[in-house]
Amino acid sequence: MTPMNEEFDRVRDTNTADAPWEPIDEVDVVGGHPSTRTLLLFESAGPVEAGIWEMSEGAARDVEVDEVCLILAGRASLAINDHPPVEIAAGSFVTLRAGDRTVWTVHQSLRKLYIVTTL
Known part of the structure; x- marks a missing residue:
């Protein structure tokens, strides 16, 4: 989408x-050769950020911040947090809390909003 005019900068x-695809740090890779890329869409003067995140096939661990996302x-x-994994796919809504320890095992390239x- 392209903004209708230069004065309107709220459409991205x-x-x-x-x-660019960025490799995941080896220490966090659990399987395969996953990489990620991020497109920052919004960042406020306060602690809120929104964007698109993608991960290629493979598995990696992470420590999360407070986040909601839509696959x-x-x-x-x-x-x-060491609970059994749940399957997520397009349409899944996920809530993560700061400090959650996660393992993302991507079977088909994942894209989320x-x-x-970051308080």
Whole structure:
């Protein structure tokens, strides 16, 4: 999407094709050779950020911040704090809390819209 005029800067393109893929730190990789890319869409003067995040096939662990996200495409298993993994796919809504320890096992490249707070 392109803004209708230069004065209107609230419409953003969510195409991540130009965002570079970044390898995940080896210490966090659980399986395969996953990488991620992020397109920052919004950042407030306060602690709120929104964007598009993608992860390629593979598995990696992370320590989360407060986040809500909507899975837009792909398929994965998500384990939170050593609980059994749950299957997530397009349409899944996920809530994460700061400090949650997660393992993302991506079966089909995952794309999500996220909103995080970093208080």
